[in-house]
Amino acid sequence: AQSVTQLGSHVSVSEGALVLLRCNYSSSVPPYLFWYVQYPNQGLQLLLKYTTGATLVKGINGFEAEFKKSETSFHLTKPSAHMSDAAEYFCAVTRGSGTYKYIFGTGTRLKVLA
Amino acid sequence: GAGVSQSPRYKVAKRGQDVALRCDPISGHVSLFWYQQALGQGPEFLTYFQNEAQLDKSGLPSDRFFAERPEGSVSTLKIQRTQQEDSAVYLCASSLALASGGISYNEQFFGPGTRLTVL
Numbered sequence: 001a002q003s004v005t006q007l008g009s010h011v012s013v014s015e016g017a018l019v020l021l022r023c024n025y026s027s028s029v030p031p032y033l034f035w036y037v038q039y040p041n042q043g044l045q046l047l048l049k050y051t052t053g054a055t056l057v058k059g060i061n062g063f064e065a066e067f068k069k070s071e072t073s074f075h076l077t078k079p080s081a082h083m084s085d086a087a088e089y090f091c092a093v094t095r096g097s098g099t100y101k102y103i104f105g106t107g108t109r110l111k112v113l114a
Numbered sequence: 115g116a117g118v119s120q121s122p123r124y125k126v127a128k129r130g131q132d133v134a135l136r137c138d139p140i141s142g143h144v145s146l147f148w149y150q151q152a153l154g155q156g157p158e159f160l161t162y163f164q165n166e167a168q169l170d171k172s173g174l175p176s177d178r179f180f181a182e183r184p185e186g187s188v189s190t191l192k193i194q195r196t197q198q199e200d201s202a203v204y205l206c207a208s209s210l211a212l213a214s215g216g217i218s219y220n221e222q223f224f225g226p227g228t229r230l231t232v233l
Contacts (some may be wrong), residue, residue, distance in 0.1 A: 004156075031202070034221075035224065036224075042226060044205065045224075046221065053228075073168030090156050092156075101147060101170070102147075102159070102222060106154075106155055106156045107154075
C-alpha cells in the first residue's frame with residue numbers, strides 16, 4: 001500500500017524567504033513521486049517529478065525537491081518565495097507505470113506575505 | 115488545445131438529480147483516471163480505464179456512481195440521485211501509459227475539473 005503525509009496544512013512565508021513544504025511517503029515498492037500546484041478554481045499543474053535517477057529534481061518556477069529514500073521524504077523547496085507562489089500544493093505517490101492511480105496528500109496551502 | 119478537457123466546468127444539481135460529467139483525454143492516451151476532490155482535501159481516486167476496459171473501480175463511493183469509456187477515448191462519469199456529500203471537484207487525468215523501447219510513460223495529465231454543487 002502507498003500513502004502520503006504532508007505536514008502542515010497551512011504554511012506562511014515572507015516574500016523572498018525560503019519555501020519548505022514537507023512530504024513523507026510510504027510505499028512497498030520503489031515510488032514515483034510528484035508535486036503539483038493548484039491555483040484557485042484551476043486544475044493541477046505538475047511542478048516536478050521523481051521517477052528514477054538523480055534524487056535532486058528541479059521543476060518549474062524555481063522549485064526543486066530531493067528524494068531521500070532513507071527518510072522516505074520528498075520535500076519541496078524554493079530559495080526565494082514570490083507572491084505568485086501562493087497556492088495549494090499537493091504531493092503524490094504512485095507505482096512506476098502510468099497504469100496506477102496517484103495517492104495524494106491532503107495538501108499544503110502556501111501563503112506569501114509582503 | 116492538446117490538454118485534457120472536461121465539461122461542464124461547473125454544475126449545480128438539486129438533490130436527487132442525475133448528472134453526467136465528461137472527460138476528453140489527450141488524443142492517443144491509453145489510460146484514464148477519475149478523481150474526486152472534496153473541499154480542502156487532496157484528490158482521491160475513483161476509477162481507472164485502460165482503453166475501454168474499466169480495470170479498477172475500487173474508489174467509487176457507492177453504486178450511484180458509474181463511469182464508462184465505450185470507445186476508449188471520451189469518458190463519462192455519471193452520478194445518480196445526487197446527494198449533498200457528492201459536492202466536490204471531479205478531476206479527470208490521462209496518461210500514455212505504454213512501455214515503448216524500455217521507456218515507460220507514467221505521468222498523468224490533469225484536466226481543469228468539474229465543480230459539482232448539490233443543493
